Amino acid sequence: xxxxxxxxxxxxxxxxxxxxxRHLVSASNRGMLFEDAxxxxxxxxxxxxxxVITKRPxxxxxxxxxxxxxxxIINAYFEKQSTTDYNGVYxxxxxxxxxxxxxxxxxxxxxxxxxxxxxxxxxxxxxxxIAFFLIEFASLHEVYYLDAxxxxxxxRHEKRKSIPLADIKKYGHLIKRRFCPIYHYLEIVDQYLK
Amino acid sequence: xxxxxxxxxxxxxxxxxxxxxRHLVSASNRGMLFEDAxxxxxxxxxxxxxxVITKRPxxxxxxxxxxxxxxxIINAYFEKQSTTDYNGVYxxxxxxxxxxxxxxxxxxxxxxxxxxxxxxxxxxxxxxxIAFFLIEFASLHEVYYLDAxxxxxxxRHEKRKSIPLADIKKYGHLIKRRFCPIYHYLEIVDQYLK
Numbered sequence: 001x002x003x004x005x006x007x008x009x010x011x012x013x014x015x016x017x018x019x020x021x022r023h024l025v026s027a028s029n030r031g032m033l034f035e036d037a038x039x040x041x042x043x044x045x046x047x048x049x050x051x052v053i054t055k056r057p058x059x060x061x062x063x064x065x066x067x068x069x070x071x072x073i074i075n076a077y078f079e080k081q082s083t084t085d086y087n088g089v090y091x092x093x094x095x096x097x098x099x100x101x102x103x104x105x106x107x108x109x110x111x112x113x114x115x116x117x118x119x120x121x122x123x124x125x126x127x128x129x130i131a132f133f134l135i136e137f138a139s140l141h142e143v144y145y146l147d148a149x150x151x152x153x154x155x156r157h158e159k160r161k162s163i164p165l166a167d168i169k170k171y172g173h174l175i176k177r178r179f180c181p182i183y184h185y186l187e188i189v190d191q192y193l194k
Numbered sequence: 195x196x197x198x199x200x201x202x203x204x205x206x207x208x209x210x211x212x213x214x215x216r217h218l219v220s221a222s223n224r225g226m227l228f229e230d231a232x233x234x235x236x237x238x239x240x241x242x243x244x245x246v247i248t249k250r251p252x253x254x255x256x257x258x259x260x261x262x263x264x265x266x267i268i269n270a271y272f273e274k275q276s277t278t279d280y281n282g283v284y285x286x287x288x289x290x291x292x293x294x295x296x297x298x299x300x301x302x303x304x305x306x307x308x309x310x311x312x313x314x315x316x317x318x319x320x321x322x323x324i325a326f327f328l329i330e331f332a333s334l335h336e337v338y339y340l341d342a343x344x345x346x347x348x349x350r351h352e353k354r355k356s357i358p359l360a361d362i363k364k365y366g367h368l369i370k371r372r373f374c375p376i377y378h379y380l381e382i383v384d385q386y387l388k
Contacts, residue, residue, distance in 0.1 A: 002334065060252075060254045060256070072270075073270040076270055077265065077266060090322045094287065094288040128285065
């Protein structure tokens with residue numbers, strides 16, 4: 001599968017941010033592990049015929065291809081994902097979510113999310129899709145499900161540029177790490193469907 | 195956006211097939227135009243707030259990245275899409291489809307479709323998503339909506355390795371090319387939702 005330069009969700013612009021936000025996860029270690037855990041959970045869902053949720057491939061801008069070597073790409077750049085990383089179908093419903101990881105112990109910084117992603121999630125909600133975030137607090141080994149509408153409201157209306165963990169505990173749902181699937185986030189989706 | 199080596203939906207394996215099937219579309223011209231037309235139609239749907247349907251980026255296997263030049267990819271290969279090219283949400287429903295183009299005038303060759311894509315579409319249908327194909331007969335300038343279940347049944351049970359145009363006319367739906375959106379395929383989806 002695709003190998004990422006040094007992590008999945010960070011674009012070069014966001015990477016430069018990381019220089020001043022060293023508390024953000026270095027995606028080459030825990031961030032990548034979190035993504036792997038989500039991918040494994042999705043594989044489990046597919047194998048057990050529970051849902052079909054897949055990761056969108058990282059968009060790459062291909063500049064030059066060498067056709068003398070069987071279409072070898074020799075010049076290309078990673079592009080920013082203008083939507084979210086995951087979408088799919090569960091019980092007929094459209095699901096759309098973004099998985100993010102932070103090393104901070106007390107809040108989730110909103111500079112992890114792009115305005116394009118917020119707009120995309122707003123559209124998904126308007127068309128009655130189920131939209132959410134899976135947020136890993138890597139240092140705490142805790143993962144939360146947080147409804148996208150809550151994050152959007154925070155992004156649109158709050159002055160604070162990060163969501164306190166206390167609020168995420170209050171308005172989100174802790175997802176305990178287990179064996180199979182590693183993160184059974186569809187249990188939470190079921191609560192919303194009821 | 196992503197530039198394809200010489201077209202969108204053809205993998206290198208399928209490309210080698212094309213040498214013996216020269217009637218298949220050279221994707222650098224009409225096949226690419228068809229994909230563009232679908233993308234434009236989807237942009238229209240997003241702008242008019244009708245639906246959120248996006249193209250999955252072409253998966254690329256990145257072998258080597260030069261970090262001294264701002265994460266420039268210097269060795270990579272196009273990979274086969276194991277799902278379909280398009281998915282999204284419309285009126286709360288999950289939509290999933292593949293757009294294919296052929297130069298043949300009398301039938302649609304099933305070697306355009308991979309077994310992975312068939313399995314993916316079978317899963318989508320089991321989970322109550324709406325799954326279909328948009329098939330362009332490039333030489334005829336005709337585009338048809340064909341329910342994925344019909345294609346799956348043909349793929350699974352028929353000895354013939356191509357679906358006759360006459361059957362596509364009978365069991366599918368002609369989508370007339372227009373100005374905006376270029377291919378208004380959601381009109382057909384509406385008929386299925388009724």
